[in-house]
Amino acid sequence: MVRIDDRIRRIDAIEKASGKAKYLCDISLDGMLYARMVRSTIARGRIVSINVPPLPEGYYFVTADDIPEGCANSLWMIAKDWRCFASGDVRYVGETIGLLVGPSLAVLKALEESVRIEYEEMEAAISIDDAIAVKGGPILEKDDIHCSLTSQKGGDIDQILSGAAQIVEETIETGFQEHVHLETNAAICTIEDGRYTFYISCQCPFYVRKSVAGLLGLRPEDIRVKQTTTGGAFGGKEHFPDVLAGPLLVAEHKIRKPIKLVFDREEDMIYSVKRHPSKIVLKTGLDSEGNILGSDIRVYYNCGAYLSSSYVVLQRGVFHANGVYNFPATRIRGYGMATNTFPSDAFRGFGAPQTLFAIETHLDHIAAKLKVDPVEYKRRYFLRQGDETVTEGHIVEKVVLEEMLNQVAEKSGYFRKAAEYRRGSGRGIGMSFYNHGGAFTGNGEQSIIKAHLRLVKDGDRFTILCGQTEMGQGFRTILRKIVASVLEVDMDDIVYDNPDTDLVPDSGPTAASRSTMIVGRLAEEAAMQMKERMSEEHVEIETEYKHPEGHPWDQDTFKGDAYLGYGWGCACVEVEVDKLTNEVKVVGIWSSHDIGRAIDELIVHGQVNGGIVQSLGYASMEKMENRGGHFRQTSMSDYVVPTSMDFPRQEWGLVDNPYEWGPFGAKGMGELVFNGADAAYIDALERALDVTITRIPMPVEDIEGARA
Amino acid sequence: MIEFVLNGRQVRFSGNPLTRLIDVLREDFGLTGTKEGCGEGECGACSVLRNGKLTTSCLIPVGAVCGDEIVTIEGLRETEQGKCLIDCFAEAGAVQCGFCIPGMVMAAQALLLCNSHPDEDDVRLAISGNICRCTGYDLIVDAIIMASEKGAGLW
Numbered sequence: 001m002v003r004i005d006d007r008i009r010r011i012d013a014i015e016k017a018s019g020k021a022k023y024l025c026d027i028s029l030d031g032m033l034y035a036r037m038v039r040s041t042i043a044r045g046r047i048v049s050i051n052v053p054p055l056p057e058g059y060y061f062v063t064a065d066d067i068p069e070g071c072a073n074s075l076w077m078i079a080k081d082w083r084c085f086a087s088g089d090v091r092y093v094g095e096t097i098g099l100l101v102g103p104s105l106a107v108l109k110a111l112e113e114s115v116r117i118e119y120e121e122m123e124a125a126i127s128i129d130d131a132i133a134v135k136g137g138p139i140l141e142k143d144d145i146h147c148s149l150t151s152q153k154g155g156d157i158d159q160i161l162s163g164a165a166q167i168v169e170e171t172i173e174t175g176f177q178e179h180v181h182l183e184t185n186a187a188i189c190t191i192e193d194g195r196y197t198f199y200i201s202c203q204c205p206f207y208v209r210k211s212v213a214g215l216l217g218l219r220p221e222d223i224r225v226k227q228t229t230t231g232g233a234f235g236g237k238e239h240f241p242d243v244l245a246g247p248l249l250v251a252e253h254k255i256r257k258p259i260k261l262v263f264d265r266e267e268d269m270i271y272s273v274k275r276h277p278s279k280i281v282l283k284t285g286l287d288s289e290g291n292i293l294g295s296d297i298r299v300y301y302n303c304g305a306y307l308s309s310s311y312v313v314l315q316r317g318v319f320h321a322n323g324v325y326n327f328p329a330t331r332i333r334g335y336g337m338a339t340n341t342f343p344s345d346a347f348r349g350f351g352a353p354q355t356l357f358a359i360e361t362h363l364d365h366i367a368a369k370l371k372v373d374p375v376e377y378k379r380r381y382f383l384r385q386g387d388e389t390v391t392e393g394h395i396v397e398k399v400v401l402e403e404m405l406n407q408v409a410e411k412s413g414y415f416r417k418a419a420e421y422r423r424g425s426g427r428g429i430g431m432s433f434y435n436h437g438g439a440f441t442g443n444g445e446q447s448i449i450k451a452h453l454r455l456v457k458d459g460d461r462f463t464i465l466c467g468q469t470e471m472g473q474g475f476r477t478i479l480r481k482i483v484a485s486v487l488e489v490d491m492d493d494i495v496y497d498n499p500d501t502d503l504v505p506d507s508g509p510t511a512a513s514r515s516t517m518i519v520g521r522l523a524e525e526a527a528m529q530m531k532e533r534m535s536e537e538h539v540e541i542e543t544e545y546k547h548p549e550g551h552p553w554d555q556d557t558f559k560g561d562a563y564l565g566y567g568w569g570c571a572c573v574e575v576e577v578d579k580l581t582n583e584v585k586v587v588g589i590w591s592s593h594d595i596g597r598a599i600d601e602l603i604v605h606g607q608v609n610g611g612i613v614q615s616l617g618y619a620s621m622e623k624m625e626n627r628g629g630h631f632r633q634t635s636m637s638d639y640v641v642p643t644s645m646d647f648p649r650q651e652w653g654l655v656d657n658p659y660e661w662g663p664f665g666a667k668g669m670g671e672l673v674f675n676g677a678d679a680a681y682i683d684a685l686e687r688a689l690d691v692t693i694t695r696i697p698m699p700v701e702d703i704e705g706a707r708a
Numbered sequence: 709m710i711e712f713v714l715n716g717r718q719v720r721f722s723g724n725p726l727t728r729l730i731d732v733l734r735e736d737f738g739l740t741g742t743k744e745g746c747g748e749g750e751c752g753a754c755s756v757l758r759n760g761k762l763t764t765s766c767l768i769p770v771g772a773v774c775g776d777e778i779v780t781i782e783g784l785r786e787t788e789q790g791k792c793l794i795d796c797f798a799e800a801g802a803v804q805c806g807f808c809i810p811g812m813v814m815a816a817q818a819l820l821l822c823n824s825h826p827d828e829d830d831v832r833l834a835i836s837g838n839i840c841r842c843t844g845y846d847l848i849v850d851a852i853i854m855a856s857e858k859g860a861g862l863w
Binding site (some may be wrong): 020 | 734739740741742743744745746747748750751753780781782785790793794795797798799801802803804805806807808809810813828831832833835836837838839840841842843844845846847848849
């Protein structure tokens with residue numbers, strides 16, 4: 001029998017560590033063919049001609065022309081604008097033009113080299129500034145704005161700022177970030193029992209079938225999707241697997257043999273979605289004592305050529321743009337810009353990290369101007385329960401930021417060190433505060449997702465049926481533990497396999513830090529009902545999400561309680577910098593998080609460590625540049641992610657603040673832990689070198705430029 | 709014909725000697741525990757032991773291992789040392805997505821073979837060629853130190 005506080009082992013640890021787990025690349029089917037993508041090599045232009053060399057027997061080149069007549073050449077993500085195959089024109093480097101299919105991968109690679117595509121090139125818009133200037137003419141119908149929204153609270157911000165004693169204005173920019181999940185994107189499409197069937201490394205199997213069904217004029221339920229053991233995702237396998245699945249389905253329709261497509265690392269690096277680069281213009285008005293009167297913030301995200309999920313990413317960015325603070329007034333205007341870069345998409349944090357980094361860094365800069373300690377300055381504005389949010393809703397839960405700050409300050413010695421380390425002395429300590437709204441915004445869980453979960457009892461075995469995927473975050477263990485704890489049975493009595501869309505109800509995507517909070521709750525409820533019926537031999541219970549009453553949300557105006565439960569965080573980073581070479585050594589990392597209550601402390605520990613290291617990589621070394629539409633970092637040699645030597649052991653803690661509507665009081669946490677260490681690192685670096693930094697990443701080689 | 713010892717067994721490979729070792733292991737011998745993460749020796753997911761030394765199998769042609777002794781995760785997991793390491797990885801919470809972990813276990817084995825009582829710095833150095841994007845490494849370090857303690861005498 002397992003209890004929720006027990007230390008347990010992950011259900012998948014041994015099979016993964018011993019090399020027995022089968023990832024997509026490890027699967028072979030009889031008579032299987034391989035595929036290679038043929039992609040656009042220019043950022044924008046018209047396709048004049050496609051010349052394919054004579055194909056050997058058994059080889060195929062599949063394009064938009066193979067989509068049956070009357071069916072749309074589009075992938076249905078949130079929008080339907082992303083084309084399965086480019087046709088007529090290309091809009092970014094790496095856009096899929098065709099799929100080469102055949103029995104030998106080596107032959108396919110040689111064929112790929114000899115496909116000749118002639119273009120009539122057009123001037124491309126690559127950066128946010130290019131898009132604002134509509135460089136090369138509109139990418140969309142009339143301009144380069146995919147989407148926009150405004151949130152505000154308090155009085156008229158223009159009036160407030162015009163009456164301010166002092167205005168602090170600056171622009172903060174963040175770069176692309178590549179997911180670098182160790183398992184690259186991969187999928188197999190085949191026909192089983194007369195039905196199109198996918199084996200695929202993905203976060204959201206139901207997204208895949210919905211996205212591609214229309215290519216053949218099918219309904220989503222006509223297609224079967226089986227998630228395979230997924231070697232990391234971080235958002236990179238939320239919608240992007242659709243971009244592999246679409247062409248594969250069209251090819252399968254034509255060829256009718258199993259076809260396997262596995263990206264190599266270079267393809268996964270330069271021809272996949274990234275975190276949205278951002279440009280955030282902040283203008284804050286202060287009174288004569290330095291108190292904040294209000295802030296006016298413009299947020300620009302580089303969305304790339306297609307919208308995919310960018311509007312939702314932008315919304316989250318806007319809703320998090322005031323950070324964990326209650327300003328008397330604010331206006332946040334967000335713009336999702338269309339450019340000719342590879343489309344940006346979901347990445348752990350989903351739009352929140354960019355604006356959170358901007359507001360934290362902005363407040364650090366204001367505090368430095370006022371010559372007050374940034375932490376003392378920020379804590380004056382900490383959100384509390386009942387405070388109004390930027391969506392005219394309220395903070396529903398108890399906020400314990402002070403407790404978290406105290407926990408971190410005590411362990412790190414922050415206040416002593418902050419006073420002792422002179423600015424520019426080469427030593428610095430920085431602290432940041434952040435949050436992450438759990439689950440879909442507003443009532444989206446009820447109105448859009450309509451999550452379902454089924455729990456089936458067969459004798460002494462209990463099977464959990466839902467669409468949530470394991471991608472490394474531990475959910476196969478977490479969900480079993482919730483059910484086993486309620487039922488007071490062993491973990492081994494619970495069955496919960498990788499989802500197969502034919503067998504499980506749709507419980508929504510594995511994204512948005514919603515799995516534990518929402519689907520975990522459905523499992524807890526199902527288990528509680530099951531517990532009343534333990535004497536019966538066969539029982540099936542299905543639970544459905546219901547949004548708590550009294551928390552309205554208007555999806556048209558974006559007004560109301562955007563999130564009922566936020567995760568909250570405080571991170572502290574200490575650095576020593578060699579003032580001659582600018583080499584940075586991180587000497588301490590401390591954090592505290594409010595995640596309601598941990599379902600499994602060891603899994604949470606791993607998430608905290610990993611999320612913080614990913615965030616520190618984002619702030620420091622993970623530089624991904626785009627020149628003329630081409631990503632310049634093409635491999636793990638030049639796009640550098642943190643190794644075991646780059647950051648020291650972390651000290652971490654949690655605060656206990658059970659969440660009313662979560663299983664055992666748990667809230668979302670997978671993204672939260674990414675959302676703040678970047679700002680703490682930059683804060684520490686600025687203090688150590690007495691510089692002002694307004695962009696990340698800030699690798700060592702760029703620090704000299706920031707000094708100037 | 710290339711002959712070498714694979715997981716304690718004499719084997720032969722008659723294909724192109726320039727074939728990457730990783731492809732021979734995965735495709736010809738069906739040993740899929742060795743993973744390809746980058747194909748250029750940067751991530752360590754394809755790590756195997758070659759005569760007891762850690763080697764990235766994506767960088768060497770099979771012709772180069774003629775007469776050598778190669779151990780993959782499939783071989784290591786059958787040994788007491790391998791069982792201890794895998795058990796400690798599970799116990800310490802070191803496994804998340806798992807794709808890098810077989811390579812990490814090989815790196816840990818290579819370390820313990822030459823240093824049976826490593827400290828944290830030794831461990832961090834030993835796994836610095838193995839990229840993990842999930843864990844932030846702390847719990848992997850814990851797992852390896854745990855193995856060196858629990859498995860005292862094995863190495």
